Amino acid sequence: MEIMRTIELGKTYRDGEKETEVLRGINLEIDEGEFVAIAGPSGSGKSTLLGLLAGLDKPTVGQVFIGETEITTLPENRLAKIRGRMLGFVFQSFNLIPTLTALENVELPLILNGIADAKKARELLDLVGLTNRSRHYPNQLSGGEQQRVAIARALVCDPPIILADEPTGNLDSKNSKTVMDLLISLCEEKQKTIVLVTHDLDFASKAQRTVHIEDGRIS
Amino acid sequence: MQLVAFAIKTLPAEVKSNWQRSLIIILCLAVGIASVAAVKIYTDSAISYFKDNVKEFFGADITIVLPSELTNDQQNFLDYQNLGTLTYISDYNQVAFNPFNRQNNMPVQVTVIDPEVYPLYGSLELVDSSSSKALLSETQAAIVSASLFEQLELKMDSLVIVGNTPYVIRGILQETSVPDGFMGRIYTATPPQAEIGNLGSKHAYLKLTEEKDIDTAKEEIAFYFEEETISTYVEISSHIDTSAKILGNVALIASLASLLLGGLGVANVAQVIARQKIKQSAIMKCVGGKTWQITFLIIIQIAFVGLIGVLFGFALGWALTGVLPTLLKDIISISIPIRPNINVFLQVSLLGLLVTVLFALLPVLRFTKIRPLAVYRDENPERLLSKNSKLVTALIVLLLAAIFGLFIGFIIDSPAVGLGFAFATLILTSIFLGIIKLVLKLILKLPIFFGTSAKMARRSLHRQYGRTSGAILALAFGISAILLISFIQTDVLNFMHSLRDDQDTPNIFALLDSESGPSSESLIEFLEKDDRLENVTSMKMLTASLETVNNRVYDASQASDPRSSILAKAFLIGAVDPKNMPTELNYTKGKLLEQNNEVVMEEYIATSLGLKVGDKIGFLIGENLREFDLVGFYSNMQKGINVTASSYATNEALQGLNPAFSTELLFARTKPGIAGEDVISTLRANFPNLGFAFDVGQLITLFDTIFTAISRFMQFLGFFALVSGLIILAGTMILAKWEKRKETALIRCLGGTTKDVINVQLWENGILGVLAAGIGIWLANMLSMLINVYLLEIEFVTRPLTNLFAFVLVLFAVIVVGAISLSDVLKERPLTVLRNE
Numbered sequence A: 001m002e003i004m005r006t007i008e009l010g011k012t013y014r015d016g017e018k019e020t021e022v023l024r025g026i027n028l029e030i031d032e033g034e035f036v037a038i039a040g041p042s043g044s045g046k047s048t049l050l051g052l053l054a055g056l057d058k059p060t061v062g063q064v065f066i067g068e069t070e071i072t073t074l075p076e077n078r079l080a081k082i083r084g085r086m087l088g089f090v091f092q093s094f095n096l097i098p099t100l101t102a103l104e105n106v107e108l109p110l111i112l113n114g115i116a117d118a119k120k121a122r123e124l125l126d127l128v129g130l131t132n133r134s135r136h137y138p139n140q141l142s143g144g145e146q147q148r149v150a151i152a153r154a155l156v157c158d159p160p161i162i163l164a165d166e167p168t169g170n171l172d173s174k175n176s177k178t179v180m181d182l183l184i185s186l187c188e189e190k191q192k193t194i195v196l197v198t199h200d201l202d203f204a205s206k207a208q209r210t211v212h213i214e215d216g217r218i219s
Numbered sequence B: 001m002q003l004v005a006f007a008i009k010t011l012p013a014e015v016k017s018n019w020q021r022s023l024i025i026i027l028c029l030a031v032g033i034a035s036v037a038a039v040k041i042y043t044d045s046a047i048s049y050f051k052d053n054v055k056e057f058f059g060a061d062i063t064i065v066l067p068s069e070l071t072n073d074q075q076n077f078l079d080y081q082n083l084g085t086l087t088y089i090s091d092y093n094q095v096a097f098n099p100f101n102r103q104n105n106m107p108v109q110v111t112v113i114d115p116e117v118y119p120l121y122g123s124l125e126l127v128d129s130s131s132s133k134a135l136l137s138e139t140q141a142a143i144v145s146a147s148l149f150e151q152l153e154l155k156m157d158s159l160v161i162v163g164n165t166p167y168v169i170r171g172i173l174q175e176t177s178v179p180d181g182f183m184g185r186i187y188t189a190t191p192p193q194a195e196i197g198n199l200g201s202k203h204a205y206l207k208l209t210e211e212k213d214i215d216t217a218k219e220e221i222a223f224y225f226e227e228e229t230i231s232t233y234v235e236i237s238s239h240i241d242t243s244a245k246i247l248g249n250v251a252l253i254a255s256l257a258s259l260l261l262g263g264l265g266v267a268n269v270a271q272v273i274a275r276q277k278i279k280q281s282a283i284m285k286c287v288g289g290k291t292w293q294i295t296f297l298i299i300i301q302i303a304f305v306g307l308i309g310v311l312f313g314f315a316l317g318w319a320l321t322g323v324l325p326t327l328l329k330d331i332i333s334i335s336i337p338i339r340p341n342i343n344v345f346l347q348v349s350l351l352g353l354l355v356t357v358l359f360a361l362l363p364v365l366r367f368t369k370i371r372p373l374a375v376y377r378d379e380n381p382e383r384l385l386s387k388n389s390k391l392v393t394a395l396i397v398l399l400l401a402a403i404f405g406l407f408i409g410f411i412i413d414s415p416a417v418g419l420g421f422a423f424a425t426l427i428l429t430s431i432f433l434g435i436i437k438l439v440l441k442l443i444l445k446l447p448i449f450f451g452t453s454a455k456m457a458r459r460s461l462h463r464q465y466g467r468t469s470g471a472i473l474a475l476a477f478g479i480s481a482i483l484l485i486s487f488i489q490t491d492v493l494n495f496m497h498s499l500r501d502d503q504d505t506p507n508i509f510a511l512l513d514s515e516s517g518p519s520s521e522s523l524i525e526f527l528e529k530d531d532r533l534e535n536v537t538s539m540k541m542l543t544a545s546l547e548t549v550n551n552r553v554y555d556a557s558q559a560s561d562p563r564s565s566i567l568a569k570a571f572l573i574g575a576v577d578p579k580n581m582p583t584e585l586n587y588t589k590g591k592l593l594e595q596n597n598e599v600v601m602e603e604y605i606a607t608s609l610g611l612k613v614g615d616k617i618g619f620l621i622g623e624n625l626r627e628f629d630l631v632g633f634y635s636n637m638q639k640g641i642n643v644t645a646s647s648y649a650t651n652e653a654l655q656g657l658n659p660a661f662s663t664e665l666l667f668a669r670t671k672p673g674i675a676g677e678d679v680i681s682t683l684r685a686n687f688p689n690l691g692f693a694f695d696v697g698q699l700i701t702l703f704d705t706i707f708t709a710i711s712r713f714m715q716f717l718g719f720f721a722l723v724s725g726l727i728i729l730a731g732t733m734i735l736a737k738w739e740k741r742k743e744t745a746l747i748r749c750l751g752g753t754t755k756d757v758i759n760v761q762l763w764e765n766g767i768l769g770v771l772a773a774g775i776g777i778w779l780a781n782m783l784s785m786l787i788n789v790y791l792l793e794i795e796f797v798t799r800p801l802t803n804l805f806a807f808v809l810v811l812f813a814v815i816v817v818g819a820i821s822l823s824d825v826l827k828e829r830p831l832t833v834l835r836n837e
């Protein structure tokens, strides 16, 4: 059963006269519960693709489906709802909100999506092993800890899909391993669909399938 | 709701990380709210004080003005009424004399009461708090007002002569009410001897028994007495309410200025806070947040900070109500107990919150409309802002203005005025902000920026001119309000003084009562002998009513002015000798009065009645209808204070008529340097039965006092606007501090000294100061000129020194505020700054 699908997806950035074609003719199908890695050199368009999959940006041509829904034509507020219910994000640069504590950062999606489940956030902090860091602010946490908070945040609304853009990019090898193990266990134990962007082939090899991107095409 | 709880929970950390910005919001609002709260608390306390004590002020539940002769029915009714306690009060207008120096005198109102029952409510408050009842039971005993006691240099337990009746002073009244002006008061149980002076009026005061209802009581009385002669404390209370509310609302609207300026400051801060949160907004969108939720979160947090400012402002305003009585003491001498009630508190707080939210909404919305893609951009996320359409922005602004207007309308009980105020403010502010931006742009283009410091200052101003223009507007507004009020005040007072000192206009007027007073011949003879005077003349005035115009019955309903039906019935025609007019008339239309069949009329009155030069008009004077040609209009307006008739005809034309009422008006002019007051004292000393006499100088002194007190009050409010301006300015500078730091570090790294850094700042703040002062002073002068020329019709004088002084003051204030808000930048080492980047 596929949960994400793209048809002839293409993206061209237009900056005044200058046009850069970043992605073209991407046809990708991702099954429910699958762990897919997207690999490729820097500048190949991995992040752009991930952004299109999540509806953060609009494609120039082509379509993106999440489940049965075609998201490319949806208005921003419907997209926000879909992001809230279906997708969890993990970024390279953690992107935690500095004035919120770890716990509050994890609570935020619950509140924005109107989910009244006060215990959920704490459960997820337990899951990522940060039970006693809940009252710390991001600047009081190590990089690895911050990324685990970010993962907890991505999971808190219980979305079926996790999109991770180089989640280990800013981490040392030990922390990277912790994060990777966490993602793998999510796929194996909780049947989450995971889309991992990385240029580390070592990590990519741990996925069930690796999609290589070069010059904006699947190679 | 969850969102609100979350916003509150995370507020402390937010405020901590943004404490400078929070502080600016708090200060901006506190100053504005303080001025609104002070005015609102004071006026509301005053209204409730008057209303609570209305029976004490009024003295009864119901009063009846009694006719000079009571009918038998009326007398019977009063004698056998069972409504409650009844007492009679008679007022006599008299002159009081110091027994040893008749020259020392003053007009008084003598109130004859029954000390056993008067006052029905409260008590006569005496300075030594003894009981008026005991004091007045003795015959010829009197209680006098403090102003009379002082002015006549009277002594306790000694005599004062009223008319020619001696009274023994047994008590002094505490001055608790509005100052007497130039009229003293005496309370006594012994009536003055009747043949001198005149009986002003006689009243019945009634205090109802518990079970009597005020309306039925009034109905019962109305069966015997004319409706207009009966008044109840309820009516008085509602009169007080209406007029006090109008005054209070005017003051409130004036005080709103600084709150709205504070709103500009809030908008500045909100914009900076939201811009700083762009990335966070994008993150929130990635986890499912919608634009309105994110906007709501930020606005709630700003509103909570605003609330702190509001509370602080309310407390400050409450404290300031202690200052208001000092400012207003010359017109309101009663000390009003200040009682801020929960209602005022709620209204003011809501107003503050509303201003915060309304002013923060658009700037915040601009940045929360970020596209979620911005999570990928660490630099320049602003490129991903979706542009608001101009139309939508305009509509939002109009909607916000309407909400604000309706709320103000709700507070002042008049939605139309509230909305009008909101939209007028919106339009004016936009115009002025536009002008300021334009002027700033133009200044930045001028070829005056030589040297590196100047050029850097220009760049920095260019970067943030949107934000600084708010500060400039606020400053300019504050200084112009203060200047304008002082200009108008001095111009008007100078004009008044010039009238008083103009040797061609009479400054002493006496209205003679033809029946009991001295004859005009004897008075004129007396005055002509007085070498302090010149130009003594008199004029007979007759009452008449306008009956026909061009041979048709005059129809008041066609006239423009609703009061014209009353005006038409109450004409005062002056009988004059056209070759020797008592006052020079200022003709505006038609020709001078010459012939016996002619009449001239005051222009304002004539036009409100719908009359034209050339009309044939018929006056009913006594029993006779006389026809006149209306040949000219004159205006009293430019002449200022001038007791004249509403029309003039010749002596001969008016001879032999018996009007319902006629009086003789006496004019005189004192020689330069002589006080009119003294002459009037002499007159009174020699003619104790002189009717009504006054001196223009005294009137002007009274006017001076009232006008000065009001100006002082308005300037006080203007001062708040100025402070708001300075706070917004400091805020703007602190908001841009980070950029300033970088710039300073750069200057230092390029080998610049502290002097260079200071130079850049001087240039920058200098230009802002010049602009604010320039615009403010220009505005004040322009408005003052327009008001003088078109409204007051008095001369406008430029005041280079005052303007220069204000200019220097504002410039100085701006530079000092700038220096203070950026002082820590100067101390920083360049390396720390650049490394932090």
Ligand SMILES: Nc1ncnc2c1ncn2[C@@H]1O[C@H](COP(=O)(O)OP(=O)(O)OP(=O)(O)O)[C@@H](O)[C@H]1O
Pocket: A013, A014, A015, A020, A022, A040, A041, A042, A043, A044, A045, A046, A047, A048, A049, A199
């Ligand atoms: N807004 C934009 N305008 C123009 N070009 C852009 C824009 N955003 C991205 N690009 C270009 O698109 C290409 C792909 O960028 P993208 O961020 O997807 O690469 P990436 O594969 O994620 O690289 P990395 O591994 O370094 O993260 C790059 O060449 C980049 O310069």
Ligand SMILES: [Mg+2]
Pocket: A046, A047, A048, A165
């Ligand atoms: Mg990337």
